[in-house]
Amino acid sequence: MKRIAIALLVLGLSACVSHNVYFPAAAVEKGADRIIADVWSLTDKAKEKK
Amino acid sequence: MKTFFARLLTLFLLSGALNAYAVSEREFNTPGINVVKARMQARHGQLQAYYNSGAVGLNLDGTIELRDEASVPLVFRRKLAALVDAENQDRETLYGEISNVYAHPEWRVEVREVFAKRWLKHAHRGWWIMSDRGWIQK
Numbered sequence: 001m002k003r004i005a006i007a008l009l010v011l012g013l014s015a016c017v018s019h020n021v022y023f024p025a026a027a028v029e030k031g032a033d034r035i036i037a038d039v040w041s042l043t044d045k046a047k048e049k050k
Numbered sequence: 051m052k053t054f055f056a057r058l059l060t061l062f063l064l065s066g067a068l069n070a071y072a073v074s075e076r077e078f079n080t081p082g083i084n085v086v087k088a089r090m091q092a093r094h095g096q097l098q099a100y101y102n103s104g105a106v107g108l109n110l111d112g113t114i115e116l117r118d119e120a121s122v123p124l125v126f127r128r129k130l131a132a133l134v135d136a137e138n139q140d141r142e143t144l145y146g147e148i149s150n151v152y153a154h155p156e157w158r159v160e161v162r163e164v165f166a167k168r169w170l171k172h173a174h175r176g177w178w179i180m181s182d183r184g185w186i187q188k
Contacts, residue, residue: 023160031078032168039090
């Protein structure tokens with residue numbers, strides 16, 4: 001029982017860390033799209049309509 | 051012992067849920083990012099015409115480049131070169147700020163790679179982008 005508890009604890013702690021071990025490519029891509037849209041869209045849209 | 055196990059399980063599940071929350075809700079909305087973004091937005095008003103004319107093109111590495119200086123009137127050349135430099139510096143700052151969001155400054159490299167692809171993807175029709183065959187018009 002104690003061993004299972006320890007194993008779970010280790011698993012839980014490692015799960016916390018894992019998010020910061022691998023580069024979150026999908027999240028960064030989503031954020032990048034939003035930033036690019038913000039930087040490029042404002043003036044672009046106004047011009048395209050003309 | 052059983053209650054201990056149950057409590058531990060609850061804690062485990064809770065921490066998992068919190069982890070998921072922390073990642074999905076993480077947005078690039080820090081003061082550092084917003085300052086750079088505002089500068090880039092303002093600068094885009096000036097750069098846009100040069101993207102359209104092809105004087106400035108988008109590189110494969112997440113930077114921009116003065117690719118056709120001859121098409122720019124002499125009096126504007128120095129100003130445009132400064133704009134391109136400033137834009138590239140701000141982009142580099144932006145990539146660094148985003149890697150700081152994750153407390154992994156070394157991820158700047160990966161962030162730059164992601165942005166490089168997305169800039170090209172979102173580039174407007176008619177803009178010049180770098181490819182493995184050289185400059186092409188999108």
